[in-house]
Amino acid sequence: MTKLSVNINKIATLRNSRGGDLPNVVQFAKDVQRFGAEGVTIHPRPDERHIRYQDAYDLKPVVHTEYNIEGNPIPKFIDLVLDIKPTQVTLVPDAEDAITSNAGWDTIKHKDFLIEVIKEFKDNGIRTSIFVDPDMCQIQGAKDTGTDRIELYTESFAHQFKFGNKEGIKPYMECAGLANSLQLGINAGHDLSLENIKFFKENITGLLEVSIGHALVSESLYLGVENVIQMYLHRLQ
């Protein structure tokens, strides 16, 4: 079974564009869970341009599904996650000025650092996942860090799929095969959408969770949030 975790960054972006509290991110998190989402994802960035650190605290009591906090494990982020103790932390190697996530970890170069932070999170009962490109060496490297799961960075698949090239799934299939054989759990995210999710799910064995934000919120403008969540759940069956 593949769980749908809704990334609510874009709701915070809209709220922040006017100040105030409309739309309300806590209410949105409650609603997506009521509509069937099996998780809520946030990705607070150092400049707090969308999700703020305070939002992470405000969401804690209302997220009764899986709470996934993503980010670069700088000291401030590590403290936040250890304080909140979400279900899962997803480590993403973003530059401070990145517009959005644009690369996975070099799990070989950063092995010692990842081993250290992953151990700290796991010792505190938090499941860990690390964001990786679909590269076999990086999957093996991820295993060596001790992480529970990987999150496959799906931008390249999504981009190729949009232009009709279904071959873009191949490196993901190979990496999923390796991850399964290494008993690494598999999550995926970035630019997944109603258009591409069914094909991705059908081809990736053992896909445990997808986190989807940008497309899901955009699609909801036309189709409605409840309807869109049901459409994703149907495609993930």
Ligand SMILES: CC(=O)[C@@H](O)[C@H](O)COP(=O)(O)O
């Ligand atoms: C790791 C990942 O792919 C997502 O978290 C994505 O980076 C969303 O972040 P933004 O909403 O800031 O684009």
Ligand SMILES: NCC(=O)COP(=O)(O)O
């Ligand atoms: N981890 C990926 C995520 O949370 C959402 O990415 P996107 O759907 O906003 O591209």
